Amino acid sequence: xxxxxxxxxxxxxxxxxxxxxxxxxxxxxxxxxxxxxxxxxxxxxxxxxxxxxxxxxxxxxxxxxxxxxxxxxxxxxxxxxxxxxxxxxxxxxxxxxxxxxxxxxxxxxxxxxxxxxxxxxxxxxxxxxxxxxxxxxxxxxxxxxxxxxxxxxxxxxxxxxxxxxxxxxxxxxxxxxxxxxxxxxxxxxxxxxxxxxxxxxxxxxxxxxxxxxxxxxxxxxxxxxxxxxxxxxxxxxxxxxxxxxxxxxxxxxxxxxxxxxxxxxxxxx
Amino acid sequence: xxxxxxxxxxxxxxxxxxxxxxxxxxxxxxxxxxxxxxxxxxxxxxxxxxxxxxxxxxxxxxxxxxxxxxxxxxxxxxxxxxxxxxxxxxxxxxxxxxxxxxxxxxxxxxxxxxxxxxxxxxxxxxxxxxxxxxxxxxxxxxxxxxxxxxxxxxxxxxxxxxxxxxxxxxxxxxxxxxxxxxxxxxxxxxxxxxxxxxxxxxxxxxxxxxxxxxxxxxxxxxxxxxxxxxxxxxxxxxxxxxxxxxxxxxxxxxxxxxxxxxxxxxxxxxxxxxxx
Numbered sequence: 001x002x003x004x005x006x007x008x009x010x011x012x013x014x015x016x017x018x019x020x021x022x023x024x025x026x027x028x029x030x031x032x033x034x035x036x037x038x039x040x041x042x043x044x045x046x047x048x049x050x051x052x053x054x055x056x057x058x059x060x061x062x063x064x065x066x067x068x069x070x071x072x073x074x075x076x077x078x079x080x081x082x083x084x085x086x087x088x089x090x091x092x093x094x095x096x097x098x099x100x101x102x103x104x105x106x107x108x109x110x111x112x113x114x115x116x117x118x119x120x121x122x123x124x125x126x127x128x129x130x131x132x133x134x135x136x137x138x139x140x141x142x143x144x145x146x147x148x149x150x151x152x153x154x155x156x157x158x159x160x161x162x163x164x165x166x167x168x169x170x171x172x173x174x175x176x177x178x179x180x181x182x183x184x185x186x187x188x189x190x191x192x193x194x195x196x197x198x199x200x201x202x203x204x205x206x207x208x209x210x211x212x213x214x215x216x217x218x219x220x221x222x223x224x225x226x227x228x229x230x231x232x233x234x235x236x237x238x239x240x241x242x243x244x245x246x247x248x249x250x251x252x253x254x255x256x257x258x259x260x261x262x263x264x265x266x267x268x269x
Numbered sequence: 270x271x272x273x274x275x276x277x278x279x280x281x282x283x284x285x286x287x288x289x290x291x292x293x294x295x296x297x298x299x300x301x302x303x304x305x306x307x308x309x310x311x312x313x314x315x316x317x318x319x320x321x322x323x324x325x326x327x328x329x330x331x332x333x334x335x336x337x338x339x340x341x342x343x344x345x346x347x348x349x350x351x352x353x354x355x356x357x358x359x360x361x362x363x364x365x366x367x368x369x370x371x372x373x374x375x376x377x378x379x380x381x382x383x384x385x386x387x388x389x390x391x392x393x394x395x396x397x398x399x400x401x402x403x404x405x406x407x408x409x410x411x412x413x414x415x416x417x418x419x420x421x422x423x424x425x426x427x428x429x430x431x432x433x434x435x436x437x438x439x440x441x442x443x444x445x446x447x448x449x450x451x452x453x454x455x456x457x458x459x460x461x462x463x464x465x466x467x468x469x470x471x472x473x474x475x476x477x478x479x480x481x482x483x484x485x486x487x488x489x490x491x492x493x494x495x496x497x498x499x500x501x502x503x504x505x506x507x508x509x510x511x512x513x514x515x516x517x518x519x520x521x522x523x524x525x526x527x528x529x530x531x532x533x534x535x536x537x538x539x540x541x542x543x544x545x
Contacts, residue, residue, distance in 0.1 A: 020485075
């Protein structure tokens with residue numbers, strides 16, 4: 001049902017993410033040649049960067065590795081709510097009992113698209129790993145733990161950004177919303193570097209998407225490969241953190257939509 | 270004469286534009302924050318441990334500078350003034366403008382202002398940061414000698430793109446890097462302007478296209494070809510090994526040619542309903 005509701009152009013847009021997965025997969029395969037297992041491939045590609053971040057190039061790779069796909073995703077989905085709103089807001093709101101219901105429907109669509117974006121990338125990574133590196137799974141339990149944790153953390157964290165840009169675009173126009181969200185992305189990515197040696201780093205939003213920074217016993221086997229972790233920083237903590245963050249954004253969005261002028265809202269898009 | 274008049278009008282509307290003020294404010298804040306952080310970092314520090322002002326500059330080795338060069342540099346200049354042609358087309362304002370002046374002159378005058386605005390919006394905040402660094406850091410410092418590098422050199426220079434310039438005139442070296450970043454800002458704004466001639470897209474696509482191309486190219490080049498093919502590597506004053514100066518300027522020239530080709534073919538030479 002949801003697939004029919006979402007305009008097909010958004011599915012085509014998400015295919016761009018496949019290109020990123022091909023680039024990441026193609027560049028990472030040589031570094032897992034000594035340990036040809038999918039667990040290592042996923043940890044390097046989407047798990048985050050080794051701690052501590054020692055030099056400037058490690059930091060730049062962190063930015064490129066983790067932020068490019070997020071910034072691209074924000075760009076692809078920034079118009080999702082505002083397009084709908086600008087073309088048929090009168091019909092939506094006059095035929096719906098609750099304005100918030102429309103917003104929540106859009107949010108579920110967006111979460112579905114964000115999750116699909118990463119699922120496609122992960123699927124491409126598996127194919128690339130098999131074709132270029134002849135990789136296999138060494139420990140199925142660890143593999144599923146890594147893949148599902150990465151998917152959940154990345155999808156929820158990216159959804160926060162996508163939700164932010166869409167909520168802001170209803171208020172201030174897509175170009176300002178995009179600027180503001182990119183600023184947010186960049187500021188959040190700089191903060192962990194400034195608080196690297198402090199325990200505050202685990203409370204920063206950006207840290208939640210870095211799987212290898214988490215203190216997880218399933219990752220203990222791979223520590224020599226993925227670097228150290230932040231003590232007592234669990235995946236459960238990150239999931240709860242992101243759920244609370246999404247909840248706050250949803251409340252702000254519903255409040256905004258409920259108090260929005262339908263007629264004569266001319267944004268400079 | 271008409272060209273000069275149009276330039277003056279465009280500059281006037283650029284300076285009055287809200288986007289110009291917002292982007293300039295963001296840029297200035299982005300350059301002042303690292304300065305304040307350096308102030309805190311080096312407060313009551315022995316003078317011999319403070320790096321010289323040219324190495325303290327945000328474009329040399331600084332996390333905020335690196336994040337700026339990687340993501341914000343191509344987005345901010347495009348937001349300043351480059352989308353005005355798109356807005357003129359969308360609102361129908363272009364009919365009023367084209368009926369009062371020559372279309373080609375107007376398009377070129379706007380292009381020149383956009384090019385200059387892209388340069389200024391990047392160059393001035395970077396220059397401001399360098400000037401602020403003079404307030405807290407010495408012109409020359411012995412810090413690097415204390416760090417274990419040979420006494421005859423101030424910094425490991427073998428990775429620097431313009432090594433001799435850095436050794437002889439370190440502040441001119443930084444000035445050159447500011448100009449290179451400004452050039453990228455100019456190209457970004459011009460590309461955004463060129464995209465607005467292609468028609469049928471949203472304002473977001475017009476302003477974000479340079480950033481997306483820049484970021485995806487850097488990402489692809491860094492992971493598949495090598496850092497020397499990523500454009501951002503040419504903007505850090507601190508330097509990266511194996512850089513080719515001609516590559517950066519070739520990319521800029523190529524971008525300029527592509528933009529001019531789009532602007533001339535889709536703008537200057539294209540007949541519209543007013544000039545059939």
